[in-house]
Amino acid sequence: MVAAALIELKRLHVAQSHGLVDDPSNVVPRSVCWLIPQFFFVGSSEAFTYIGQLDFFLRECPKGMKKMSTGLFSMTHG
Known part of the structure; x- marks a missing residue:
């Protein structure tokens, strides 16, 4: 949640500056690679769970x- 909040703040800052x-x-000029930290945290938490x-x-x-x-x-995991 913290990673998503920080990335969203950065996205809003870029959108406001443009x-x-x-x-x-309109499309905000940001790379999709900014989603990687969020997917990493969600994936690792699911693996441990x-x-x-x-x-x-x-x-x-x-x-x-x-x-x-x-x-x-x-079945629920799949």
């Missing part, structure tokens, strides 16, 4: 629910 704030049809949840489902679930819980988790 006079593009109030016209939605995935590992923790899968470990929980395999170790802590009752024996009769392991297949169902891992199947539901894989």
